Amino acid sequence: MAQEPLRAERPRRPHKDDGGPDGQNKTTGRGRGPGPAYAAIDLGTNNCRMLIARKTPGGFRIIDAFSRIVRLGEGLNASGALSDAASERVMEALKVCAEKMERREVVKARCIATQACRTATNGPQLMARIRDELKLDFDIITPEEEARLAVLGCLDLMDDRFDAALVVDIGGGSTELCWVDLAEWRARGGYASGGRPPVRTWSSAPVGVVTLSERFPEPGENRAEWYEGMKAYAADLLKVPKGAKRLRPLFEEGRAHLVGTSGTITSVASVHLRLPRYERARVDGLWMSSAETRAACDRLSGMDLGGRAGEPSIGRERAELVLAGCAILEAVMDAWPADRLRVGDRGLREGLLLNLMRKPRRRRRKPRKANREAAE
Template sequence: MFDFALPSSPALAAIDLGSNSFRLEVGQVLPDGYRKLHCRKEMVSLGAGLDAGGRLSGEAIERGLRCVRKFAADLAVLSPDRVRVVATQTLREARNRDEFLRHAEALLGLPVELISGHEEGRLIFAGVSFLHPSPRRRLVIDIGGRSTEMIVGQHRTARAISSFPIGSGSLSQQHFPQGRITAEGFRAAQHAAAAVLSPALDGFAAVHWDEAMASSGTAGTVSAVLRRNGITDGTLTPAALRWLIERCIAAGHVEQLDLPGLKEKRRPVLPGGLAILYTLLARCGIAELQSAKAALRQGVIVDLHERAMPAAARAPRRQPALIPA
């Protein structure tokens, strides 16, 4: 399958039990870059299974556990040196999360760590800053299924972190019911996003950073659509987001969204994610937002690696590269 013995660096695994997707990645942090050895991603849509009382449905729990079983089988074959399993916003919210966590831990034979929004932001910044090194002050945005993390930092240090309980999945469910897309729905979604985000956005205004990046599925999907349709080179701009919002409204329903670069499984959460992105670009004065090739899972792997290193050796000596497996 994979020869982990070739580069003399441990194989490290991260499992991210997110609100939209569950992800497993095995990678190595090398002197000259990051090597991805294995990955598996499934759109579990765990957050869509939360009812009004904050309980996960039995169907959502079973969807999640089916995926966890696959991860356990992968780990049994790959035998990475160290593994960290993290769970995020949906399981932070779910009143019956212990039921899911108990079964997941039994399947994996590993503890599942329910991380805070602050820790999630720290790990996201760790992954982005390692794979996209820069001396400039940087804003990083990560829009998940039920939460949005914003981080400002420089070099490898996060200096301000906020986590907001709003995401692409939750906003899509609330303002684009049954997948219907309307201009009124976008206006309502943007107002709802602003109500949650605005009270803490002063610390993320343009005066605090020199460049902006976005990680995770929403930004990657929007970037791919803009690039494939020749709107931008993949850069997210206010004008480009308006173009995509107009295309969504013209389609009228998520099932009618047929755009190059848009995967079928991402359609249901695209409108909510777009509403959050557009709100943030407008409120934070972001003229250009670049899509990062790193997110929470890479941050977990980088963090595992650096925790095992002497403090003096933790900073990379040269710009790392993403090395093909």
């Protein structure tokens, strides 16, 4: 039987029962430590995010978190390099991460950088500076690993009553798509015992909320034409890999669903729910129909920058980028129609943590030559 997948528990308040200074558990007082802490950092084109967690039976519990908009990819399209100002913002954010990791006594961590550092001429130099000054080792991961980590982070959002799922991860500089075979996963035992679902294929489009916003500055008029222009541009970059073509009938027949993971998706969900403030508990795991998703995008595209900034669940920093994300999302929905979208307030960091905590598979040892001869 396949190994049961780990899953993330809902975040709780930090410091609640992480053990006192003597290593005793505050709840039981039995001298048992709370277990080792693991950390995952995702340095993206727009955000720097970190989670610190401890393993629990069947999953993990988040004990600390950090998120800051650093705009690492600002101006990258024009210059081809990360700016000094953006690099300094990253260093300040990662200094906070390093301090949290030290305070939480993290025993194992994985730190990754994505599209901005993949494409920037000076991306490796920034990684070296981070290693020298902050003692954090970053990997600039491939688009394929980024796509697969997004799938792993959203594992329990996939509904194996469907036959396929498309995981959509809209980032600052790229958009990753992963086509998952839920029918085979269901045959293996699904979420309960099917292990990781089979990824049939993936693609990475060089378009994200930062790059698209910079290419299409917001106009004062002809806003509908401007928005449609962003959709068309994104659609041209969303290439369909060969392995995905055989899954297309499942989408056309209503046997597939989308899984969305990014700030765009959670913003659209918040607008749909008309939340007075962002509530992860109501957004993460939410099902939205195609009509509801497009209605929320329409509502946002009808607002100017001030109107979007006034949305309590979006705010000023996201207001500049959210429409580019909506355009990318609608381009994906046009190409891969599905009646339902599952919203995930999670992604790469959760996938990284699950990989860190997963026990390595034991390889079967080949019988020694002498033993084989004796058996014969």
